[in-house]
Amino acid sequence: MFKGVIQKNTPVSADLSVDGGASGPAILFIGFGSREGGQSDSTVVAPGASATLSLTPKTQGVFRVLVDLSSESDRGQLGLRPVTPAEPISGDTTWGYAVV
Amino acid sequence: MRSSEGFTIGDIRCSILSVAALLVATAGPLTAQDRSAACREVLQRRFPDAAGAAAVPDDQMCFVLAVAVGDALRSPLFSDGLISPRDLQPTSGGDAATGGSPAQGEPVPTVQPMAIGGGTVAAVGSDAGTDAITALTINPGIFFTTPRDREETARLSRLSDVTVFFPVNELDRDNDGDVDYFGARVRLNWTGLSAGRRLMERARTRFAALMQQEATDAFRIAEVLSAAPNVAGCVDALLAQVGDAGTIIAACGEDARPRIDAGAYEQFRADLAEIREEIDAKYFGLDLRLDVGDPTLGAVPDADATALTGGFAFGRRFVGQAHATSLGFKGRVGARYTDLANLDENSFAVDGGLAFDVRRPVDDLRSVTLSGGFEFRFGDAADQMEALLQTDFLVFRASLSVPITSAAGVSINVGAPLIGEEISPTLSINANWALLLPELASLVR
Numbered sequence: 001m002f003k004g005v006i007q008k009n010t011p012v013s014a015d016l017s018v019d020g021g022a023s024g025p026a027i028l029f030i031g032f033g034s035r036e037g038g039q040s041d042s043t044v045v046a047p048g049a050s051a052t053l054s055l056t057p058k059t060q061g062v063f064r065v066l067v068d069l070s071s072e073s074d075r076g077q078l079g080l081r082p083v084t085p086a087e088p089i090s091g092d093t094t095w096g097y098a099v100v
Numbered sequence: 101m102r103s104s105e106g107f108t109i110g111d112i113r114c115s116i117l118s119v120a121a122l123l124v125a126t127a128g129p130l131t132a133q134d135r136s137a138a139c140r141e142v143l144q145r146r147f148p149d150a151a152g153a154a155a156v157p158d159d160q161m162c163f164v165l166a167v168a169v170g171d172a173l174r175s176p177l178f179s180d181g182l183i184s185p186r187d188l189q190p191t192s193g194g195d196a197a198t199g200g201s202p203a204q205g206e207p208v209p210t211v212q213p214m215a216i217g218g219g220t221v222a223a224v225g226s227d228a229g230t231d232a233i234t235a236l237t238i239n240p241g242i243f244f245t246t247p248r249d250r251e252e253t254a255r256l257s258r259l260s261d262v263t264v265f266f267p268v269n270e271l272d273r274d275n276d277g278d279v280d281y282f283g284a285r286v287r288l289n290w291t292g293l294s295a296g297r298r299l300m301e302r303a304r305t306r307f308a309a310l311m312q313q314e315a316t317d318a319f320r321i322a323e324v325l326s327a328a329p330n331v332a333g334c335v336d337a338l339l340a341q342v343g344d345a346g347t348i349i350a351a352c353g354e355d356a357r358p359r360i361d362a363g364a365y366e367q368f369r370a371d372l373a374e375i376r377e378e379i380d381a382k383y384f385g386l387d388l389r390l391d392v393g394d395p396t397l398g399a400v401p402d403a404d405a406t407a408l409t410g411g412f413a414f415g416r417r418f419v420g421q422a423h424a425t426s427l428g429f430k431g432r433v434g435a436r437y438t439d440l441a442n443l444d445e446n447s448f449a450v451d452g453g454l455a456f457d458v459r460r461p462v463d464d465l466r467s468v469t470l471s472g473g474f475e476f477r478f479g480d481a482a483d484q485m486e487a488l489l490q491t492d493f494l495v496f497r498a499s500l501s502v503p504i505t506s507a508a509g510v511s512i513n514v515g516a517p518l519i520g521e522e523i524s525p526t527l528s529i530n531a532n533w534a535l536l537l538p539e540l541a542s543l544v545r
Contacts, residue, residue, distance in 0.1 A: 004150045005153055005155070031307045033312040033315035035319060037308070038309055046258075060163065061315040062318050066307070083151050100160040
């Protein structure tokens, strides 16, 4: 889902909290792509835990947040500071942003 | 030829060309502004919730729209069910630790802990008759992590758990006021997340490559939109995923269809599946056991004892293809000290086992698992004390575990002594469930 616009050189942080009742760990990815190349980071988030990944896109390009939950019925909370406040998610989720 | 006003035909032609050149010169910037405005209008109409779009400069508006269009077409590729979510879920570590008790649920128990907690209720048949044993497991790591400490939380959830178990049908058979038998187990898995680190790196590399592809495509589509004869029609055609290039070209001016490498997305999802499989494909750790009371549940008189067992446990699953039937083995070796309560006798013994299993994933959390193996214990006890000290035996064990739901299952387990006639054969039917106390997870938030 396209969520909006990020100003380049702005540090952005993806925050994921996985519900304690989730059936297994989730994987959180963030990535940025430009003409020059791509960069990404990821982490595993256990049920009941939270994680934050940060990245600063420095040029015009595309930014993406991807959450891969163990089960489509698993739930959590995802936000991307400072653009998108935390909101509930259910199942695998991906958010796209334009960096200008 | 010259007119009466003194203008020649050539002068008129020159004037017309000059005016045309002036119009062309001024029409370019106006058209670009119009198209930026069109991109802004289409973005607001198609993606009204896009944050920060209002502040985007005109000259970058078509790029933002191109990213939004590309996102709409690519997002499903990350989650469209080419790989079932249930295939991503590891199946190990899903049961309470009942190893060494009559309710033992695996031929050789794993030391992979439960993420939060769980339990088992076992109906046990042995020389002592029928009994019921309950085991409860909790992962203490959930008490020592904070939401901000993500790596520690992920590691601790795979590091250790604690199990207590006890018979529930006759806690005090001899009416002496004490529980006849109970046990505790601690599982420590040192392997943790390290097994998945290499695959995580691979997935990150693939994700970064996908991001570069996505950006390159966005810049290309932005250029097309900036010159499109009909921006709204172009976006409509792209989002409708019109397959006819002619339709796209008519609206966009050229073939602006996104260049999506579906194979790369499929490989990325496959990497995610392998990450989860690999995380739990192997383990190495400690298996610590405490037994207090009569482990024979009354079958052998005066078998009351306190026993401590400590050993190393290891296991490896060979996942040739993610989500497919896989083979694995589990081993354990350690030492056991037993001190009889009613007699002045104690012993040391070597305690261990080796088992193989076949696993077929069928559920998010669980698999059908068929396993078989051998457990042994040999020590320094005199022959007449072997039954009391429950030592010097070789037992064949087999187990069939079948899931009921994503968090519950049933296992049928048998133990048949091959060496050691004083050791009771056992049959147990275990009802297992995971995440027994989900509210415990909220304590770490």
